[in-house]
Amino acid sequence: MTLYAFFGALEQGFAYGLMVIGVYLTFRILDFPDLTVDGSLPLGASVSAVAITSGYSPLISIFMATGAGFLAGVTTGILNTKFKILHLLASILTMIALYSINLRIMGRPNMSLLGQETVVDRFREMTGLLPQHSTPVLFAIVCLVIVAVLIWFMHTEQGLAFLATGDNMQMITSQGVNTDTVIIFGVGLSNALVAASGALVAQNQGAADVNMGVGTIIAGLASVIIGETVFGDKTISRALIAALLGSVLYRIAIALALGMKLGSFSITPSDLNLITALLVVVALVMPKMKRKFLAARGAK
Numbered sequence: 510m511t512l513y514a515f516f517g518a519l520e521q522g523f524a525y526g527l528m529v530i531g532v533y534l535t536f537r538i539l540d541f542p543d544l545t546v547d548g549s550l551p552l553g554a555s556v557s558a559v560a561i562t563s564g565y566s567p568l569i570s571i572f573m574a575t576g577a578g579f580l581a582g583v584t585t586g587i588l589n590t591k592f593k594i595l596h597l598l599a600s601i602l603t604m605i606a607l608y609s610i611n612l613r614i615m616g617r618p619n620m621s622l623l624g625q626e627t628v629v630d631r632f633r634e635m636t637g638l639l640p641q642h643s644t645p646v647l648f649a650i651v652c653l654v655i656v657a658v659l660i661w662f663m664h665t666e667q668g669l670a671f672l673a674t675g676d677n678m679q680m681i682t683s684q685g686v687n688t689d690t691v692i693i694f695g696v697g698l699s700n701a702l703v704a705a706s707g708a709l710v711a712q713n714q715g716a717a718d719v720n721m722g723v724g725t726i727i728a729g730l731a732s733v734i735i736g737e738t739v740f741g742d743k744t745i746s747r748a749l750i751a752a753l754l755g756s757v758l759y760r761i762a763i764a765l766a767l768g769m770k771l772g773s774f775s776i777t778p779s780d781l782n783l784i785t786a787l788l789v790v791v792a793l794v795m796p797k798m799k800r801k802f803l804a805a806r807g808a809k
Contacts, residue, residue: 511768516641518764522757523648524710525728527655529736529756530749531702532729537748539675539695544600545585546703546729548607549578550722553704554711555611558620561712567628571708578704579697581607586693611719619718627712644713651709655702656749663745671695672745724782731785732756734792762788 528550535543553574560570581603588599612618633643662668673681674691682688703725711717736755742748766776766784776784 513641514764514768515761516645518760519645519757520641520648520713522760523645523652523753524713525706525732525760526648526652526753526756527702527706527709528725529729529732529752530652530655530659531699531706532726533733533749533752534699534702535696536730537675537733537742538672539692539699541589541675541692541696542597542600543582543585543696543699544597544726545581545603545607545696545700547722547725548604548611549581549700549703550707550710550725551611551717551719552581552607552614552722553578553707554717554721555614555620555719556704557708557711558622558717559614561622561625561627562620567626567631567712571628571705571712574708575701575705578707579701581704582697582700583693585700586689586696589696590689590692608719615717615719618720619716622712622715622717627715628709629713648709648713652753656753659749660746663749724785727782727785727789728759731789731792732759734789735759735762738792738795759788 528546532543532546535541556574556577557567557570560573561567565573585596585600585603588594588602589596592599594602629644629647632647633640636643636646638646663672670681670686671691671694673684674686674688674695678688707717707722710721732755733752734755735758736742736751736753737748739758740747740751740754742751763781763784766780767778769776
């Protein structure tokens with residue numbers, strides 16, 4: 510892998526880092542399988558693209574995208590808690606609806622940002638760094654700030670209720686906590702982060718597309734599992750950092766795989782879904798194999 514490809518992997522890893530953290534919040538903390546993210550990522554991209562082309566500041570467009578993602582997550586949460594629709598089905602319904610909503614927002618399947626100023630351009634001008642260096646630094650700073658805020662939040666009274674809702678809903682309900690509100694807020698927060706990630710990706714790539722969210726949930730899960738396997742998840746702080754670093758490792762693994770050649774055979778971008786599936790399988794199997802190996806070694 511070339512140095513240019515490595516920086517590209519870092520850039521992608523941190524750009525999608527917020528998405529991975531959002532997936533971690535629902536799947537690991539709330540125990541809520543949420544497929545809304547496949548729709549909220551392009552939602553954030555489309556809102557940001559339309560806002561920028563309409564004359565709004567690129568930074569303001571990210572906040573607008575974040576708000577739109579929050580509303581999408583709240584919709585899924587309400588369908589699940591208030592209308593008693595199974596969480597998986599509720600998220601699928603919202604995801605399907607978001608496809609049409611994203612088309613309606615942009616008025617077309619995709620929208621270019623060429624010639625428009627983005628936060629990436631502004632940061633590059635402020636720092637004077639090379640493009641391949643400035644973008645990973647910017648996205649890393651954004652992700653680290655969000656992780657720091659989440660770590661602080663998880664140690665507050667509301668954050669502890671958030672953690673307890675996914676861990677033992679009956680117990681926290683007996684303490685007088687409205688778990689419906691916690692779930693609605695949690696799913697909303699998750700999709701807000703995913704939409705913010707979509708806005709960053711769109712501004713970095715210079716375009717938004719309604720299909721850019723396909724496979725988002727798989728990539729997010731793969732990153733979370735890889736991060737937990739490599740860095741561990743004994744504390745909430747460690748788990749959040751592991752999820753972010755897992756996103757970077759996942760993108761590096763993808764870059765390495767795309768650069769592999771075995772004779773006349775080479776991996777192409779069309780094989781990414783297969784590579785992702787294999788990475789998830791390996792990440793899931795490795796801890797079990799490690800436990801079996803240590804148990805067998807201890808028995809001897």
